[in-house]
Amino acid sequence: MPGAHPPPALELTATVAERDFTASLSIAPGETVAVLGPNGAGKSTLLGLLAGLVRPTSGRAVLGADVLFDLPPAAPADGAEHTQDARLPAAGNRVSRGHSAPGAVGRRTWTPPHERGVTLLAQEALLFPHLTVRQNVEFGPRSRGASRAAARAAGERWLAEVDALSLAERRPAQLSGGQAQRIALARALASEPRLLLLDEPMAALDVHVRPALRRMLRDVLADRTAVIVTHDVLDALVLADRVIVIADGRIRADGPTRAVLERPTDPFTAELASLNLVTGTAVASRAAGREDAVVDAVELSDGRRLPVAARAAGPADAVTDAVELPDGRRLPVAPTALPPGARVGVAIPPAALRIVTDAKPAAPGQVDAIIRDLEPRGDLVRVRTDLLFVDLAPAVVADLDLLPDARIRLHYDPAAAVAYPLP
Structure with a gap:
């Protein structure tokens, strides 16, 4: 239909009861999303759900036109609460795609990891030690049935993309940490994943190696649907179109990278962005309602007042702090006015x-x-x-x-x- 927008590349809603994790998110085609959060927040659970290494208690995930999983809540037996192990189910309990499981409400669908078109790049390179660099990168295409010539072409292409053609005949034991991680990335991309997951890809690297790998990642992630878990706010600023902040198994912030990191709404995000975050009430220096009224201070709960960058005062219903995109997402924008008395955050570097x-x-x-x-x-x-x-x-x-x-x-x-x- 003319003017219609393509559906998001990924839609996910999932609950993992035993980990107290619940999340709902959408990722557009070609969008790179950075996931930030403290240890134990649920970042690895999110990657595991997408990769098929963690099975939700209930939920649904769709990648393109394919259902990764669709698991309605199970019906409790005899009034008892139903719990389910979040780990990948044992063979005797596995629910095959398109088949219903006893006690399930409706159809239960589960696509196994190797059929999802999703590739997970872990913190460690985990290259096959008995294969050369070239053979490692060719492994993905060959495992999908590509001919030797096609796999060789894919290996050449991705080794060139990560600037590692000169390493093609080496074994993993002959590589530095930075080189091994570049080869691992080439191997991941050679399998042509529809969704690329990166779990702190630079965490195991020396500080002086990270800038070069970050630049390389920026180039290969362009226009690619990807999710990158990181603790480094610089990774998010350089690599991601959007940032999601997870804490206590819940998504606490979600929006364009700079909007989230430059205008944090919670202490953890502010700490990540290395910003002071103070909350209080907007105070106008002149009587509200006058055309020359400006908000130039914030009153704290203890009565202290902090001066802030002056902003025109305006009624609450006239303040615009977001615009709605055609696909329904809301894009935060810097408001041109602040209503006196409004609850506001103040970011101070x-x-x-x-x-x-x-x-x-x-x-x-x-x-x-x-x-x-x-x-x-x-x-x-x-x-x-x-x-x-x-x-x-x-x-x-x-x-x-x-x-x-x-x-x-x-x-x-x-x-x-x-x-x-x-x-």
Whole structure:
């Protein structure tokens, strides 16, 4: 139909009861989605569901026109609660595609991992040690029935894509960590997956190797439907069109990468993005309703006020902070106005903060705080207070004699404090 939009490449809704995991997401064709979250949040569970290594208690997933699984909730027997192991089912319990299982409500469909067109690239390269690099990359096409010539052509193509043709005749034991990971990626792509899953592909690499692999990934992931789990916000910014934040088995944030990471709505996302997140109530400097009214401060629950970048005040029903795309998704945008009294978040980069040492009364952009702890972070020390954190050189921390429970005064430029409505 003219003007119709193609369906999303992936639709998933699933619950894994024993892991207290529930998620619903949609991924468009050619979209790369980064998944962020703390350890144990459910990131690996999500990848396992897509790859077929974890079986949900109930749910449905569709990739293109193919059903990966469709498992309606099972009917409890004699009023007892029904539980199901989230691991891949044993042979005696496996539900084949298109067949119903005893006790199931409706048709239960399960596509085994090798028939999904989904490839999972793990943290470790896991190359076949007895095969050469070329043979490793050709393995995928050959296992799908490709001729020797076709598999050879695919191997040549993907080794060239990852800049590794010169390594073709080596064995895995002769490769560095970065080289092995590039070969693993070439092997994954040579199987022509419809969905590529990457589980922290750079976690096992040295820091100096990661930038080159990140650039290479950016090139090969272009226009490819992919999900990448990472703890590194730089990976998300460089590689992903969209970010999903998972915590406690639930999706907490979902949106365009920069919108999610530059305007966080929860403490974990703010920590990932290395931003201070403060929540409060928008305050107008002039009476609401006047044309020249502006919101230029946020009042905290304890009565303190933080100056923020000035924004025109406007009624709640006139503020636009998202636009709806033709496919129904909502794209967050920076609102042009803020309603006084609205609940807002304020994002302040730690680099915008400094410690004031004079004893003069607090001026605009200054706030009194109490140090809670000091945390080494590489070459810097993160000084956390009851309100904001600031990153300082160790010498500065020593010179200022900063200790827990000490009272300090922080200063920042209000223009660096961005306020935005919270959902």
